[in-house]
Amino acid sequence: MNRRKIVIIGSGPGGLTAGMLLASKGYKIEVFEKKDYLGGRNSAITADGYTFDLGPTFLMMKYILDEMFELTGRNIEDYLDIKSIDPLYRLSFTDGREFYPSIDRKATAEQIKELFPGNEQGYERFFAYEEKKFKRLVPCLQIPYASPRDFLATRLIKALPYLDAHRNLYDHLSKYFDDHHLRTAFTFQAKYLGMSPWHCPATYSIIPYLEYGLGIYHPIGGLNQITKAMATVVEEEGGTIHLGAGVKQVLIRNGRAVGVLLENGEKVDAHDVILNADFAYAMQHLVPEKERPHYTDALLERKKYSCSTFMLYLGLDKQYDIPHHNIIFAQDYKHNVDEITETLTLSEDPSFYIQNATVTDPGLAPEGHSTIYILVPVANNFSDIDWEKEAPAFRDKIIDRLETRCGLTQLQQHIRYEKIITPLDWEQDKYVYKGATFNLAHNVRQMLHWRPHNKFEDIDNCFLVGGGTHPGSGLPTIFESGRISSGIILKRDCW
Ligand SMILES: Cc1cc2nc3c(=O)[nH]c(=O)nc-3n(C[C@H](O)[C@H](O)[C@H](O)COP(=O)(O)OP(=O)(O)OC[C@H]3O[C@@H](n4cnc5c(N)ncnc54)[C@H](O)[C@@H]3O)c2cc1C
Known part of the structure; x- marks a missing residue:
């Protein structure tokens, strides 16, 4: 049995996805979480009989989460009871109009006809193009962009005509709709990345497509149940999760991560270290500045944040x-x-x-x-x-x-x-650099190869997962970051 030991810093969805995927392949996983509760921004607040999700409330691309459980040989339904929310949401505008988009395309088209007459054709065109774009782009989010060779991947070359990175999301959606409110209904999703629709690359028009085309989900008990279920899988596979166990520093020898120093003074050796803590926070607090030439404090400050x-x-x-x-x-x-x-x-x-x-x-x-x-x-x-x-x-x-x-x-x-x-x-209190809740911004200069790499470029045997690495912030992409980083480790170890 493979017993290489991997330490994961942080129990957010990124850390626990990597944890369950690697634990199921026999790696000895130890997760160290600074808080005395699980889940990071995807945790629960419970008080006086009430339960709230701290952060995420929309689960999109549910099939990606299903795949993560399948990869460990499990059926997600044994762990989570997930409901589809339809209509997706109520959108209220100050002129009194209220729009209730649905995954039932016909029902949405009828509302568009009534509320935004003349835009029905645009809705058809939106689906015709964005569906193709989604099919081409999503596979590109599933590979790392650490080396220039990754840019020669057939899947990326096929997707290039659909990148639309030269224009902003609002302008892109204006091709379909002439009503400002309707454009807003299809572009406010840039906020999920903490960005403005007038600056967010049109590449991200896949997000409104995901909602209108594939729906939004809610696990019973809240989205915090996702990280709880992942933690259960980590433990079922023999991994250990230490709560209230903050990491003080990543231990580095000759440019290679060799373990962590805990806040209580204990040293924990590891073959690999996976960093799930907020990227810029982790750089500033857990990695000595001389070990991160691409991410010095000054360079971190110059980056764009959500x-x-x-x-x-x-x-x-x-x-x-x-x-x-x-x-x-x-x-x-x-x-x-x-x-x-x-x-x-x-x-x-x-x-x-x-x-x-x-x-x-x-x-x-x-x-x-x-x-x-x-x-x-x-x-x-x-x-x-x-x-x-x-x-x-x-x-x-x-x-x-x-x-x-x-x-x-x-x-x-x-x-x-x-x-x-x-x-x-x-x-x-939540260790998020500058309180930028959706992490590094997703502008063109901070996407793909230009986002901190899944196999961290400054330190060997150190991997990144979560919203600060590729493919980016948002639960489905964070799950993918866990899959990509684990995939690099598995490939290296000849799985
Ligand atoms: C308010 C809000 C709403 C959101 N809504 C949605 C949504 O609806 N849908 C969606 O898809 N996404 C949403 N997101 C974005 C994203 O999905 C979540 O933020 C997600 O939880 C981020 O996961 P992560 O793995 O990057 O890290 P985090 O969840 O931030 O986890 C990192 C963990 O590292 C721990 N840590 C930090 N420092 C240390 C240390 N020194 N030692 C040990 N542990 C440490 C932290 O305590 C934390 O538990 C939302 C985010 C926020 C904040």
Whole structure:
């Protein structure tokens, strides 16, 4: 049996995907997690009988997650009960229009005809092109781009005409639709990468295609159940997960990772080290600067990062009649996006997302109660916003909007539990560099070969997984990062 030992730093979805894939091949896996709970940004908040997902609430490309379990010889259904959410979401615009896209294409086309007349043909054209693009691009996200030879891969050459990296997402979608709100409905997904649709490469039009074409899913118990299920597999395969066990430093000898030094002073030897902690945070805190010539502190600071999020988690003593996912757009959406990504200022009129998960999953709250999760995209900590001072008033503004624009009348009176997470908390309490919750930005200069490599370029026997490496932030791509990095190790070891 293969007993090479691999240490994984962090129990986020990237670390646990790699952990379960490698453990199932006989590697001795030890995961060290600084927090005393599992899952990283994909963990749960539980208090007073309420359960919230800390971060991800949309599972897309469910089939990729299924494949990860299949690769370990398992059926995902034995671990997770996953429901499709349809309609996908409610999109609310300030002119009063509300759009409920569905994976039922006919139903969506009928709504487009009614709400955005004249755009029905554009919807057909969107599917005709984006489906082909998706089929060509997705295989390209499944290989590493460490060497120039990777660019000669047939799958990439076939995909080149569909890269669309020379234009931005908003302009690309404008080919299909002439209504600004409808364009917004197909481009706001750039926010999942923490980017502006006016700057995000049109390559990422595969994200709206994924939603409208393949749907959005919710595991019962919340998306945090995904990392719990992965941890179960790691342990079933003989791996060990240490919680409350922060790593202080990656131990490096002659340019090669040889283990880790824990915060408690213990040294743990390993043949390989896999880094799942937030990339820029990990560089600054866990790897001595002289060992990372491509990622010195100054170079890290010059990179582009995603936006951050202001979060409100509310436990309520009633259930409101609103859909599972709701997105409320600012009056001037472009101005709001510019505030988040360009001027780095706090918005007077923010856009935000509300999750009302108990309509699908009542077990997340006591009977008759519900959970409301609110995510407001805001600037990351390259801004001068003083969150300690601003958070209370910003929170009140959001509650007011929820009461007046979203159908949550008298919300304040029904709050029984409340938690706020600001960009400062993401940085200080969740170890996210500059509070950039969606990691390094996905601009052309930070994609493929130009994103930190899965086999880390500065240190041998060190591999990266998670949102900071290729293919990028977002659960399906993070699962792929775990598959790519494990694949490199397996290939090296002649599997
Ligand atoms: C608010 C929010 C909403 C999101 N919504 C979605 C969504 O709906 N759909 C989607 O697909 N994606 C979403 N994402 C993006 C992404 O899927 C998640 O952020 C994902 O959890 C990132 O996974 P990861 O593996 O990169 O790392 P993380 O989840 O960040 O895990 C890294 C782990 O490393 C640990 N760590 C750090 N330092 C140390 C140390 N020194 N020693 C040991 N351990 C350490 C951390 O504690 C953490 O547990 C969202 C993200 C956020 C923040």
